[in-house]
Amino acid sequence: MSSTTEPDGATRPPYDAPGDPVAELRLVLADDNPVVRTGMANLLATIDGLDVVGVARDGREAIELVEQLHPDLALLDVRMPQVDGIAAAQHIAATVPVLMLTHSDEPEVIAAALAAGARGFVVHSEFAIDELVAAVRTVAAGGVHLSPSAGAILAGAAALSMAGGNASAATGPAQTWGLSVREQEVMDLIAEGLTNSQVASRCYLSEKTVKNHVNRIFAKLGVTSRAEAVSLWLRR
Template sequence: MDRPRVVVADDNVVVRSGLVSLLEAAGIEVVGEAGDGRTALSLAERLTPDLVLLDVRMPLMDGVAAAEILSRTTRVIMLTYTSDPEVVRAAIAKGALGYLVHGSFTPEELTAAVHGAIAGHHPLSEAAVSALVGAVRGDAAAPAAAPPDPDPAPAPSDPAARYGLSAREAEVMGLIVQGYSNGEIARRSFLAEKTVKNHVNRIYAKLGVTSRAEAIARWMGLREDDR
């Protein structure tokens, strides 16, 4: 049986490298890598892959816009940190076969999603399923939302719950995954940079890692938890 041929598009080089290593270890051939939507289009046109894995937020052309064009000639799975229901719905409406949110799947589930999408299935993370169900129902039957908890506990399936991160630590980790430096996180979160460093050190300890790259890989399921 021929190996699936895949293009991986993500502007975060750490995430992209982790995905490539994971896929190739599972016998999937990564024929191209892109850091933006336009490059993904160019690679897909030239290499004719079986499937493209697309991040949502990328420079030059975002993943949703790219998915609309790519889906005319190949299969597309959105593979992203973005779980916003409107983005999920837009991506599926533009032709993406599947939508996976980082941190909500194992390496084995990602491999199965690639094979499944090539076979015509629709791999969806729980957040994506919820978004699509909400679209079908029109949210008409949804009860009035309760006031948000100022420091909500993460859902059990969330990696924050798995590693015991506080809400603030989970927020910092989310910004780390998006490529922000400690200084940028401090400005965005209205914290002192020393406070951010303390959060980062506690995150590393809880995840059992020693670097940003390892933390991102473990958080997003790209590295096995061997503790």
């Protein structure tokens, strides 16, 4: 059966500045390590606007909890018994945004998680509380968040693969799917985890123009989500 909900005795000092509106987000958390699971659940429960409604010991329980509780976001570890986090993400991501929260930082694991539908990847040993909160809210809102190390690992793996003389490197530059120079610039920033608003600011464009670029990029890449686009782009 699924594990119990909401950590007992959790307090909620506000994280956001006084007066800022905070949208309540209902979270399901899955990790097979009981110390990590309890610690993360208690930590998240202290953040104003975040409500840990369910905790799971493995991917199977996470799937069950998501089906029962319909949360706004599922946070999954990668390596868990019964059903691992990547397999669970394949089920969950169809209806609920998924953020991987794990110690694993191997390039193939990060790429597999994004391909499975996860919209974010945060490495346990490297995040600060503000980054975790930003990742939770970004992914719950439909955005993509890769911790700096995860993005750098994937980018480095792609560069190393090309330098090694694989087929695509031997025949020319990395595949760009017909993206214009500006669209490639926008896609690079999306792969860094920037929102449309942040891309607009970085490129000195209006947010509407960035949205138009993103729509054309998705059409050229044949994807329907930022997570799919990022996964495909970083593996090119």
